[in-house]
Amino acid sequence: MKIREINAMRGPNYWSVRRHKLIVMVLDLEDMEERPSNKIDGFKERLEKMFPTMYSHRCSVGEPGGFFQRVEEGTWMGHIIEHIALEIQTLAGMDTGFGRTRDYGEKGVYNVVFSYIEESVGRYAAKVSVAICEALIEGKEYDLEYDIQRMRELREDERLGPSTGSIVEEAASRGIPWIRLNKYSLCQLGYGANQKRIQATVTSETSSIGVELACDKEDTKFLLEQAEVEVPKGDIIRRESSLEEACRYVGFPLVIKPVDGNHGRGITVDIQNYEEALVAFRNAKESSKNGAIIVEKFITGRDYRILVINNKLVAAALRTPAHVIGDGKSTVQELIDIVNSDPRRGYGHENVLTQITVNELTKNIIKDAGYTLESVIPKDEMLILKDTANLSTGGTAEDVTDIMHPENIEMAERISRIIDLDICGIDVMTTDISQPLSETGGAVLEVNAGPGFRMHLAPTSGLPRNVAAPVVDKLFPKMGDTGRIPIIAITGTNGKTTTSRLIAHIAKMNGYRVGYTTSDGVYIQNRLLMKGDCTGPASAEFVLKDPTVNFAVLECARGGLLRAGLGFHKCDVGIVTNVEADHLGLKGIHTIEQLAKVKGVIPETVLPDGYAILNADDDLVYDMRRTVNCNVALFSMDEENPRIQAMQRLGGITAVYENGFVTICRGVWKMRIMRAEQIPLTYGGRALFMIKNVLAAVLAAHVRGVSNQDIKAALETFIPSASQTPGRLNLFHFENFKVLLDYAHNPAGMRALKEFTDTIECSKKVGIIAGVGDRRVEDNNEMGSLAAEMFDEIIIRQDKRLRGKTEAELIKMLNDGIQMKDPNKKTTIIPSEKEAITYAVNHAEKDSLIVLCSDVIPDALDLVKRFKEQDAQGVTKFTL
DSSP states (O other), rough: EEEEEEEEESOOSSOOSOOEEEEEEEEEGGGGGGGGGSTTTOOOOOOHHHHHHGGOGGGGGTTTTTTHHHHHHOOOHHHHHHHHHHHHHHHHOOOOOEEEEEOOOOOTTTEEEEEEEEEHHHHHHHHHHHHHHHHHHHOOOHHHHHHHHHHHHHHHHHSHHHHHHHHHHHHHHTTTEEOSSSSSEEEEOOOGGGGGEEEETETTTHHHHHHHHOOOOOOOOHHHTTTTTOOOOOOEEEGGHHHHHHHHHSSSSSEEEEEETTOOOOOTEOSSSSSHHHHHHHHHHHSSSSSOOOEEEEOOOOEEEEEEEEEEEEEEEEEOOSSSEOOOSSSSHHHHHHHHHHHHSSSSOOOEEEEEOOOOOHHHHHTTOOOOTTOOTTTOOEEESSSSSOGGGGGGEEEEEGGGHHHHHHHHHHHHHHTTOEEEEEEESOOOTSHHHHHHEEEEEEEESOOOOOHHOOBBBOOOOOHHHHHHHSSSTTTTTOOOOOOEEEEEESSHHHHHHHHHHHHHHHHEEEEEEEEEEEETEEEEEEOOOOHHHHHHHHHHOOOOOEEEEEEEOHHHHHHOOEEEEOOOOEEEHHHHHHHSBTTTSSSHHHHHHHHHHHHTTTTEEEEEEEEOOOOOHHGGGGSSSSEEEEEEEEETTTHHHHHHTTTTTTEEETEEEEEEEEEEEEEEEGGGSSSSGGGGTTOHHHHHHHHHHHHHHHHOOHHHHHHHHHHOOOOOOOEEEEEEEEEEOOEEEEEEOOOOOOOHHHHHHHHHHTTTTOOEEEEEEEOOOSSSSSHHHHHHHHHHHOOOOOEEEEOOOTTTSSSHHHHHHHHHHHHHOTTTTTEOOOHHHHHHHHHHHHOOOOOOEEEEEEEEEHHHHHHHHHHHHHHHHHHHOOOO
């Protein structure tokens, strides 16, 4: 078996609009296509022995054990690998259960599709599931535990921490979109100009002064002392020579820790003498960046963490360091193993509690207590194993929010204002949090910026607290605010880019700061910031991450949808211009119906109160209305279209081309925008396919609340040119001839181009065309045949990107198509685009039209502009 490719979906996709996180593995079974599971001796038994928990897989049978039943009856290895990939993720603590295995369109090749929680784990699971299956087929031993542990490690490396994850989940539950901005915990909530950012539990609204103060324990303690907050007596030193005097001043027992420490690093508690203090000082020095060390009084009592958000107390927890309690017969190591056997404990952050690991620090703490790992400690004696109470080192937490004394609550909320932190973790040591610190002799030990939420979200005992909710409340205080910006998404076979550009122009004319993606680049307002085909999810995210953008127009092509899914989960308007046979035979998409399903992802992602704008003249596009959960608006070149009339009778919104006008209809009432011939983009109404693009664009603007007058003004100022519509009907008037540059790159596009060029009067038409490597033979043949109909003379060049075919193959496909239509058609082969253009302009007859069909628009435009400059200077021979 051979893996051809592995793709990770990260948004709505061909396989599922609702399940965004899917692995799609293209798997060639090779010889195993002829050997289903029931033809392999002992396979089912070996599978059951390795994965007894797979009994819960119901599969298509619909009951426990259903999958094993399918294996016994005989099923193909792709299906089995899908189930293995899901099960090993579950065994690694990531229970995810969606899977599909579908024919790829080639014998023995399948799309193996399954859900994942962390992408790196999903990709790993795809690879090793094949290896596991091969081992089961051959009856070889396989180290499954290695893979399980490796997946746990990958998950911990990639996943968001519990605190960040809880805020993201809370935001998502409110419909607030989010984007992870780096491989750590920096995340964006909301889009564009409405975004907020978080990093762990520090937000874009957290005071930098507050963070700086909290990180400087000296300043924090000083400010709290000045405000009459109970803090331990202490001193700050930098040199070892100052330690003895500090110890005398503070008095034993002591705590020694770095001023700039965090996560419990470098802290030693309950120091009873100078020798212990010296060791603790050196330990703190190793963890200190600035060399400043706190020596302060060790306060007896219990360790509490108080969480204040937006100056209001939201939770409090009693923290206990990792420990064991003796039973009088088990060794310390055995007691640790017993504690770790608690199903609530897992690797890293996978469960409520973390397993206790034994490291050198643990061994030293045990040694200081007079024991070793082999010691048996007395019954009911508690042995502390870590020097901090952090849950990440195996500690436990008990929620005590409801028993906090009002005076302590007031103190905590006051501290958050003193230090100026919107999310504030306060460490308190006291014997009883239900009594005021002033009465128990307790004290505030630290104030933390970016405090962890895990102990409050899932305490070992007590009531869990949704502490992420007040964070999101603070970032998005307005009821119903989702941090979104308007998103208009456009897909289809042809017309996407022009429609996208026109909508962006209308939005800019109405005062929006627009970011838009096209097949030639990404634009923020009028600035081209990324060049190339930018119609995939990465380009969409580029726009949505830009903090200056408050309106997004996103062209979405099939490639990105199949490779990774959409770069956003929901849009306000989804437009489908048309569906024509294009790129068939690629990525498992072999029929136009499958292609329509790919394009149909866009309208399915429209928000319930948004609009899917569909081409009523296209059967496949019109049928997409059945699967959407939003409003539908239709456009048509024929006002008598029965589908349009039915929508109008229902009071719906439509756009039609009628009596020469571009018209919007609400119900049966017409609102004429302007005559099509007066819209520059339509070249006097002759470019009918441009009128289709206009209808879709004005309909999108209308449902977004743009007035008809503003739509008209935008249409009048959107001029077809190299600057506003690069590569889309760019017509250059030379002294003796014309050059028309267009992106027509498939038969449908060529037919539309033919309709337009048939309206242009000229002495001769010369076409410069190229074959496309990722099209079928019949598609390139048809391109050649259409060219033979359109042009008096044809120059065959070649694309820069051959896309899997040789130059000779592509030229032959086009030439074969030309010969089918007109064996006598004059045809010249000049592979280089630059040389082909140069040849055409230097041999142009008077009043002729040269039509250049190009896929690398910037290069072709630059060359034509250069020749235009030479023409203005009166040259008779154009040169590169």
